[in-house]
Amino acid sequence: MRVGLVGGSGFIGRHLGAALSARGDEVIVASLRTPSETAASVASCDAVINLAGESIFQRWSSAAKQRMYQSRIDGTRALIDALADRTKRPAIYLSASAVGYYPPSETATYIEASPHGDDFLGALCAAWEAEAQRAARAGMRVTILRTGVVLGKDGGALAAMLQPFRLGLGGVLGSGRQWVSWIHIDDVVGIYRMALDGASGTFNATAPNPVTNAQLTQTLASLLRRPAFFRVPAFALRAALGEGASILLDGQRVLPQRTLEAGYMFRFTALDEALRNLLT
Secondary structure (H helix, E strand, C coil): CEEEEECCCCHHHHHHHHHHHHCCCEEEEECCCCHHHHHHHHCCCCEEEECCCCCCCCCCCHHHHHHHHHHHHHHHHHHHHHHHCCCCCCCEEEEEEEHHHCCCCCCCEECCCCCCCCCHHHHHHHHHHHHHHHHHHHCCEEEEEEECEEECCCCHHHHHHHHHHHCCCCEEECCCCCEECEEEHHHHHHHHHHHHCCCCEEEEECCCCCEEHHHHHHHHHHHHCCCCCEEECHHHHHHHHHHHHHHHHCCCEECCHHHHHCCCCCCCCCHHHHHHHHHC
């Protein structure tokens, strides 16, 4: 299969591209800076996977929010419009999304059929997915993956956490009660491969056993044999990140119901086994 990987230079893209190449697929890596050129480069592919999007891990200024919106909504719209104008186009369109689609809650549990939130991330993800669904009008099979907190050695949340935890400076963020719907990078890649090979619709790319921030902190500190006595107050995170602190202080308990129903077999279902794999 020939696969166009848009945004393929990022953390998930590097792992996914390597895995697809290893199984014999031809991978064409592209950016979304110029959608018309991107469409031309991936038009002859069997499938296109769009992972492109401005990072949400920053202070949410008005300009940053605009970049997040433009990279996901405007960029996706322009790419799909450019593909629709071409005589030949991919038969499959896979789009990234995120568990930020669901409303923050300490008590609710969400599955793929749950409604989106009306906060900034919820609205952003809903609009992003709506644009991706437009690919169906051009005859492409559309699949959307709502990805949780991805754990890996060379990027994502774990890479950012390791240094302070190894120095004994790790700790709970805010109340620690916020849910962390995590997933090992290998399972993210596995779910994308499942979607590429025929699964359509929307799937949660999260492990079946979410944890709270306090549980994540305790598990990582224990495996590293380091203390984790510190607690980062919510006000300190808000002072540093503004509204963007919500990605650390709020969370969602998300279960991969449709992913499991589609037959995906997770390699890592428990946080401790996932972290052990990544820390060895």
